[in-house]
Amino acid sequence: MAKTSFRSHLNAARPDIAEAKRGHEMKRKLALALRALRKEKGLTQKDIEARSDLTQPMISRLEQPTGALPNWDTVTRYVEACGGHMLISFSGAKVDEEAFLDAQPPRAETVAAIAV
16 A cells, blocks of 8 residues: 655645645745856855846845745846856756756756756
8 A cells, every 4th residue: 555645645635835835946946046157157146236236135035945936037137147148948848957957068057957
């Protein structure tokens, strides 16, 4: 007999919690990717502030793994201030983040992939 976890029971009983969890996971991945890009470029939050119209507290919130998802304009301004690039792709098939990153050439500067 298959054993079910408390978490699976909770997700079945409260789909709103399961949906919120999915949103939090996306925010966490985005925050970690942004922070990794900034650090790869050797920049501080103050450097990003000086290169953009984003304030340091806004930058800190972008890099926090919890909270609301930022709008794309804010993410774009952050990436541009880092001197980075962003690729957005849409597909009818499921995207495997790990496979995408593993397929990059050894010298590629791909920091992160976020699949939804």
